[in-house]
Amino acid sequence: MSQIENVIEMRGITKQFGNFKANDNINLSVKKGEIHALLGENGAGKSTLMNILSGLLEPTSGDILVNGEKATIDSPNAANLLGIGMVHQHFMLVDDFTVTENIILGSEKTKSGFLDQKSARKEIKELSDRYGLIVDPSARVEDITVGMQQRAEILKVIYRGAEILILDEPTAVLTPQEIDELIKIMRSLTKEGKSIIIITHKLDEIKRVADRCTVIRRGKSIDTVNVKETSQQELANMMVGRSVSFKVDKVPSEPKETILSVDNITVKDSRGIEKVKGLSLEVHAGEVLGIAGIDGNGQSELIQAISGMTKVESGKITLQGKEIQNNVPRKITESGLGHIPEDRHRVGLVLPMSVEENMALQTYYKEPLSKNGFLNQGKMRSYAEKLAEEFDVRLQSVSEPIASLSGGNQQKAIIAREVDRNPSLLIAAQPTRGLDVGAIEYIHSRLIEQRDNDRAVLLVSFELDEVMNVSDRIAVMYEGKIAAIVKPEETSEEELGLLMAGSSLEKARASVENPTAEEETIHE
Amino acid sequence: MNVTAVLQNVIASALIYSAPLILTALGGTFSERSGIVNVGLEGIMVMGAFSSVVFNLAMADTFGSLTPWIGMLVGGAIGFVFSFFHAVATVHWRADHIISGTVINLMAPALAVFLTNIIYGARQTDFIKARFGFFTFPVLSDIPFIGPILFTNTSLPAFVGIGIAILCWFLLFKTKFGLRLRSVGEHPQAADTLGINVYLMKYAGVLLSGFLGGMGGAIQAQAIASNFSASTIAGQGFISMAAMIFGKWNPLGAMGAAIFFGFAQSLAVTGNYIPVIQDIPSVWLQVAPYIITILALVFVIGKSRGPAANGKTYIKSK
Numbered sequence: 001m002s003q004i005e006n007v008i009e010m011r012g013i014t015k016q017f018g019n020f021k022a023n024d025n026i027n028l029s030v031k032k033g034e035i036h037a038l039l040g041e042n043g044a045g046k047s048t049l050m051n052i053l054s055g056l057l058e059p060t061s062g063d064i065l066v067n068g069e070k071a072t073i074d075s076p077n078a079a080n081l082l083g084i085g086m087v088h089q090h091f092m093l094v095d096d097f098t099v100t101e102n103i104i105l106g107s108e109k110t111k112s113g114f115l116d117q118k119s120a121r122k123e124i125k126e127l128s129d130r131y132g133l134i135v136d137p138s139a140r141v142e143d144i145t146v147g148m149q150q151r152a153e154i155l156k157v158i159y160r161g162a163e164i165l166i167l168d169e170p171t172a173v174l175t176p177q178e179i180d181e182l183i184k185i186m187r188s189l190t191k192e193g194k195s196i197i198i199i200t201h202k203l204d205e206i207k208r209v210a211d212r213c214t215v216i217r218r219g220k221s222i223d224t225v226n227v228k229e230t231s232q233q234e235l236a237n238m239m240v241g242r243s244v245s246f247k248v249d250k251v252p253s254e255p256k257e258t259i260l261s262v263d264n265i266t267v268k269d270s271r272g273i274e275k276v277k278g279l280s281l282e283v284h285a286g287e288v289l290g291i292a293g294i295d296g297n298g299q300s301e302l303i304q305a306i307s308g309m310t311k312v313e314s315g316k317i318t319l320q321g322k323e324i325q326n327n328v329p330r331k332i333t334e335s336g337l338g339h340i341p342e343d344r345h346r347v348g349l350v351l352p353m354s355v356e357e358n359m360a361l362q363t364y365y366k367e368p369l370s371k372n373g374f375l376n377q378g379k380m381r382s383y384a385e386k387l388a389e390e391f392d393v394r395l396q397s398v399s400e401p402i403a404s405l406s407g408g409n410q411q412k413a414i415i416a417r418e419v420d421r422n423p424s425l426l427i428a429a430q431p432t433r434g435l436d437v438g439a440i441e442y443i444h445s446r447l448i449e450q451r452d453n454d455r456a457v458l459l460v461s462f463e464l465d466e467v468m469n470v471s472d473r474i475a476v477m478y479e480g481k482i483a484a485i486v487k488p489e490e491t492s493e494e495e496l497g498l499l500m501a502g503s504s505l506e507k508a509r510a511s512v513e514n515p516t517a518e519e520e521t522i523h524e
Numbered sequence: 525m526n527v528t529a530v531l532q533n534v535i536a537s538a539l540i541y542s543a544p545l546i547l548t549a550l551g552g553t554f555s556e557r558s559g560i561v562n563v564g565l566e567g568i569m570v571m572g573a574f575s576s577v578v579f580n581l582a583m584a585d586t587f588g589s590l591t592p593w594i595g596m597l598v599g600g601a602i603g604f605v606f607s608f609f610h611a612v613a614t615v616h617w618r619a620d621h622i623i624s625g626t627v628i629n630l631m632a633p634a635l636a637v638f639l640t641n642i643i644y645g646a647r648q649t650d651f652i653k654a655r656f657g658f659f660t661f662p663v664l665s666d667i668p669f670i671g672p673i674l675f676t677n678t679s680l681p682a683f684v685g686i687g688i689a690i691l692c693w694f695l696l697f698k699t700k701f702g703l704r705l706r707s708v709g710e711h712p713q714a715a716d717t718l719g720i721n722v723y724l725m726k727y728a729g730v731l732l733s734g735f736l737g738g739m740g741g742a743i744q745a746q747a748i749a750s751n752f753s754a755s756t757i758a759g760q761g762f763i764s765m766a767a768m769i770f771g772k773w774n775p776l777g778a779m780g781a782a783i784f785f786g787f788a789q790s791l792a793v794t795g796n797y798i799p800v801i802q803d804i805p806s807v808w809l810q811v812a813p814y815i816i817t818i819l820a821l822v823f824v825i826g827k828s829r830g831p832a833a834n835g836k837t838y839i840k841s842k
Contacts, residue, residue: 092718106720
């Protein structure tokens with residue numbers, strides 16, 4: 001009977017792309033009515049495995065059993081018929097269609113040749129009431145929130161009669177409230193006997209929702225554990241393959257001379273609104289200055305102004321004693337700036353270009369990468385190979401497009417390019433956004449290493465624990481100004497939170513030290 | 525001339541000139557809704573015009589007054605065949621849509637004139653005998669005021685085109701086929717995950733555009749030019765594409781825009797009868813349709829948004 005208990009059994013699944021094994025002999029079994037988490041770093045092979053299960057990819061070898069019977073899943077339709085449906089990380093919704101049109105697409109009901117949207121809408125209404133999947137069936141997808149888009153995706157899968165739902169990184173795009181909502185929906189689905197596979201690298205979510213968890217590392221299945229009996233630390237260690245520390249190891253900093261000095265600058269955004277309003281700060285050699293703040297308080301404009309990507313209206317920026325405001329980016333770069341940009345896809349990389357070309361972007365015009373105006377392909381390749389090796393960028397070949405690397409490896413490639421030039425100032429803007437614990441740990445240690453080599457590091461992040469962990473001093477930015485500068489060992493997340501919301505330092509300190517009874521309970 | 529006669533003349537001329545544009549713009553709509561840009565419509569119209577004239581000259585005695593209608597279908601069939609090349613090139617060989625379309629546009633007039641030379645020994649064909657001519661609707665033409673203006677001595681192909689546009693609207697927005705075709709032009713990957721055959725839908729879109737564009741060319745030749753030469757189709761394919769964009773990729777919008785552009789083209793002919801503009805030098809009226817097209821492109825089309833995945837090649841992962 002144990003055969004029947006497993007709705008899905010994947011045995012020895014291997015998927016090969018060229019020489020690269022994305023999945024290497026993976027085993028996975030999912031019980032009826034459970035929420036089964038699939039945990040692994042970016043690029044570990046989770047999505048590949050699920051694309052195989054949902055019929056988008058065909059395995060090179062291995063067997064899939066659905067409800068105890070061997071099945072061939074060679075198309076999304078075949079997966080559909082077996083009751084398997086996938087909600088993709090990047091929603092598969094047509095923006096221009098209504099929710100109803102999106103849900104019925106591909107399994108439309110017709111009445112004398114015409115689409116029967118009326119009965120479809122009724123059916124969608126029933127399903128949405130039953131599982132608490134609240135959507136507006138006649139709204140166009142481009143007009144609804146991300147949360148509702150996701151509910152529409154889930155409805156799309158259920159409408160096709162799916163009994164086994166695969167959710168690929170479902171919380172990546174949701175707000176905390178929407179995540180709570182989703183967890184409720186997942187519970188109501190399993191209560192009705194449906195099984196859910198959730199792909200994620202967020203440990204706290206696994207602890208919150210999953211019954212069991214299968215860990216995948218570099219294409220291999222490591223273990224399947226009961227979530228209740230396993231700690232977050234154990235899960236993280238299994239995922240990364242070694243002991244992960246959530247704390248950054250570092251010795252106290254020894255700040256030296258001033259490297260960057262920003263003096264009373266004003267910067268406008270693209271719409272002409274003043275975003276940085278007379279801001280001043282200094283970063284010294286051998287320290288990490290963290291900038292904390294809620295998104296939109298002028299952090300992006302500050303970085304763009306320092307790196308020369310936007311105009312400084314007034315004020316002075318000095319890098320190693322040289323005024324650099326309103327210089328072209330290359331000149332600033334050559335004066336000693338390394339920049340890990342906020343948006344690695346738009347600013348940091350040229351996605352369709354190869355890894356070696358991307359790694360040469362800052363130095364391609366100089367020897368040894370080019371001579372007499374011609375690029376030296378051989379030197380570019382060996383340079384990229386050296387950097388990939390040194391910075392643990394995992395890739396098949398440096399000539400593959402950088403778009404095919406996982407987010408963590410793309411970020412490592414940028415860091416390699418920027419750090420290798422020995423800049424006296426390194427700006428790291430949201431350096432770990434969207435990355436998993438292993439990559440985050442690695443990037444943090446690289447930032448600290450820069451600091452220990454007597455470089456100045458300016459870190460901008462919306463993640464409070466990142467700012468707290470990595471920085472030697474924290475500058476809180478609020479409405480285009482530095483609201484306060486504090487030391488991480490002398491502050492708390494609550495205090496920073498209040499400062500970020502516009503409190504003055506005295507007020508924040510007072511309310512953290514003498515919280516009212518009400519606030520006490522909130523902080524619990 | 526009295527007001528009724530002037531209006532009748534202006535409307536009928538506008539409709540005559542808009543009929544080819546309506547059908548071709550509808551063709552473009554299907555192609556682009558499936559995500560394939562078909563700039564080859566101009567060349568497809570040339571082939572449709574050429575083949576319909578050849579058919580007309582050869583078979584007019586056999587089919588009599590039905591000849592131009594059958595010629596229209598012949599033009600459609602040839603357009604269908606030509607668009608097949610475009611479909612294979614863009615869908616399967618992943619060619620750039622503009623380049624493939626340009627190849628058709630360069631090849632079609634050369635081929636058609638070459639064949640004309642071989643068949644008729646001249647750079648242009650003889651004039652056809654069985655033309656579309658003018659049509660007066662029974663019953664409808666008796667409606668007071670409207671009847672004489674809209675339904676007397678007018679272009680039947682234009683009314684057929686309007687009918688086809690309405691059918692196309694239903695096909696595109698109210699049927700399973702239309703929903704799937706549009707999904708492929710907007711988000712092919714989503715369609716793929718739902719088990720829709722993306723390539724098949726793209727073929728359907730392009731082939732439909734070839735059929736409609738070929739018919740458009742055939743109407744141009746058999747209702748307006750009356751023979752075939754290198755100048756029979758002079759930009760109508762491109763104007764149709766502008767009409768499609770102007771009409772926001774909606775069959776009814778494309779039809780409306782095509783009638784507007786047809787009106788602009790007809791001004792060169794009817795301008796002399798319209799009191800307000802009869803003093804404008806005729807050269808201005810002749811360039812008017814092109815200038816109006818450019819102005820429409822600049823001022824209106826900048827704001828209109830086409831299918832999201834239009835012009836992009838979809839590669840299915842294995």
